[in-house]
Amino acid sequence: MSLNVLGSLAADGGGFQTPTSAEFYQPLWFDGPFAITRPAVVLILSVGLIAWWLIASTRRAAVVPGKGQWVTEGLYGFIRNGVARDIIGSKDFLRFVPLLFSMFILILVNNLFGVIPPIQYPTMSRIGFPIALTLVVYITYHYIGIKRVGVGPYFKHLVPSGLPGWIVPVIFALEVITFFITRPLTLALRLFGNMFAGHLLLLLFITGGQYMIVNGGIGLKIAGGGSYVMAFVLTIFEILIEFLQAYIFTLLAATYIAGSLVDEH
Amino acid sequence: MRDTKNERGTIVKGNIAILGYGLSAIGPGVGIGLIFAAYINGVARQPEARGMLQSIAILGFALAEALAIFGLVLAFVFK
Numbered sequence: 001m002s003l004n005v006l007g008s009l010a011a012d013g014g015g016f017q018t019p020t021s022a023e024f025y026q027p028l029w030f031d032g033p034f035a036i037t038r039p040a041v042v043l044i045l046s047v048g049l050i051a052w053w054l055i056a057s058t059r060r061a062a063v064v065p066g067k068g069q070w071v072t073e074g075l076y077g078f079i080r081n082g083v084a085r086d087i088i089g090s091k092d093f094l095r096f097v098p099l100l101f102s103m104f105i106l107i108l109v110n111n112l113f114g115v116i117p118p119i120q121y122p123t124m125s126r127i128g129f130p131i132a133l134t135l136v137v138y139i140t141y142h143y144i145g146i147k148r149v150g151v152g153p154y155f156k157h158l159v160p161s162g163l164p165g166w167i168v169p170v171i172f173a174l175e176v177i178t179f180f181i182t183r184p185l186t187l188a189l190r191l192f193g194n195m196f197a198g199h200l201l202l203l204l205f206i207t208g209g210q211y212m213i214v215n216g217g218i219g220l221k222i223a224g225g226g227s228y229v230m231a232f233v234l235t236i237f238e239i240l241i242e243f244l245q246a247y248i249f250t251l252l253a254a255t256y257i258a259g260s261l262v263d264e265h
Numbered sequence: 266m267r268d269t270k271n272e273r274g275t276i277v278k279g280n281i282a283i284l285g286y287g288l289s290a291i292g293p294g295v296g297i298g299l300i301f302a303a304y305i306n307g308v309a310r311q312p313e314a315r316g317m318l319q320s321i322a323i324l325g326f327a328l329a330e331a332l333a334i335f336g337l338v339l340a341f342v343f344k
Contacts, residue, residue, distance in 0.1 A: 021341050086320060186331040193334035248327040251320060 016211045019203040024125055024196070039123040046109045046123070054105075079104050079250060087254040088261065096257055099140065103133065104250040107191070111242035114199055115235055122195040122242070127188070134188040137253045142179075145260030187252055194245050198238045205231035282340040289336025296329035 027035035057068035065073055079101045084093040107124065114122030123129050146154045158175040159168055209227030212220040304322035308315050 082316075082320075086317075186328075186334070189334050189338055190327060190331055193337050197337055244323070248323060251324060252327060255324065 016208065016215075019200060019207060021196070021200075023203065024199075026121075037126070038121050039126045039129065042113055042119055042121050043110060043123050043129065045119070046106065046113060050105055050109055075105065076101055083247075083250055083254050087251065088258045092261065096254070099136075100250050100254055103136070103253060104246055107133070107249055108243065108246035111195060111246055112239070114195060114242060115202075115238055122199050124191050124245075125196040125199050127192045130188040130191040133191075133249070134184050137187065137256060138184045140253075141256040141260045144257065148261070183256060187249065191245055191249055194241055198234075198241055202231060202234055202238060205234060280340070282343045285343075286333075286336040286340040289339075290333045293329045293331075293333040297326055300325040300329060 026038040028038055028041060029036040053068075054072060057066075057072045061069060080093075080097050083104075084097045084100050087093075088096060110123040110129075113119045114125070145157075148154075149157065155172075155176075158179065159172050163171060205227050209224040209231060212224030212227060216224060300322055304318055307318045
């Protein structure tokens with residue numbers, strides 16, 4: 001029934017174009033591989049905003065913090081104690097706190113730009129940006145692991161000791177795949193997929209609701225209103241997901257770094 | 266991708282890869298449910314362990330979710 005209604009709606013007039021992944025490619029200047037796209041501009045904006053905020057809120061740091069300093073200290077303390085110290089351990093977590101904190105706040109601000117009205121573009125819904133962030137994590141945890149024990153022992157440490165000999169090659173292959181392929185792939189795709197899917201969902205409900213209200217009969221106008229209610233609910237949900245994904249990315253980065261630091265995997 | 270009408274209604278056109286995403290979402294859905302059920306159980310039994318359990322639960326959630334994300338991405342890749 002509803003398919004018929006929507007289908008007939010689509011058949012007459014222009015028809016509703018469902019949003020596709022092509023909506024996310026928005027070059028502002030130039031075209032092709034060197035195009036300056038909307039997410040690039042959003043990313044530059046976010047970096048400027050974060051730098052300004054962090055400098056402004058900590059320049060006159062007081063023992064009794066003001067509002068801005070309280071927010072910054074809360075976020076910093078959350079990453080320093082809640083992620084870095086708990087995951088990496090209290091011995092050498094401090095040198096990774098700057099990396100984790102800047103990663104968290106960069107992802108968080110860029111994700112939140114997905115729902116903040118004048119910008120409304122989650123930077124991480126273009127796969128290049130999560131790949132760049134993942135590359136930093138990837139190089140970091142391999143580098144510290146290899147620097148700590150050397151190349152040969154690093155690969156030897158991948159297999160836990162005390163296994164029967166015939167199973168060692170299998171485990172080694174699995175661990176190599178995990179360390180070099182699965183981990184960076186899932187790290188980048190998780191952030192990308194969540195931001196992409198969430199934004200596509202919002203796009204679908206908002207443009208679909210608008211189309212139904214403008215072009216539909218009375219029943220579809222009501223459904224269009226329902227679609228806007230869903231868009232509102234999903235926006236709230238999206239804000240939750242955006243916080244969660246920034247946290248998860250940082251948490252996993254810390255977990256991988258911690259894995260390279262311990263003696264036995 | 267314009268829908269065409271026949272005498273009985275419409276022919277639904279679309280991308281069957283999206284069905285693959287639906288299938289790939291089943292496993293992670295069950296898995297995430299199990300993870301948070303265990304988390305709730307743990308906190309109910311020992312409320313003071315909440316902070317430690319939370320990061321473990323979210324870590325497990327992130328790992329289980331990866332399969333659904335693969336399905337979503339592949340649904341758009343194989344168009």
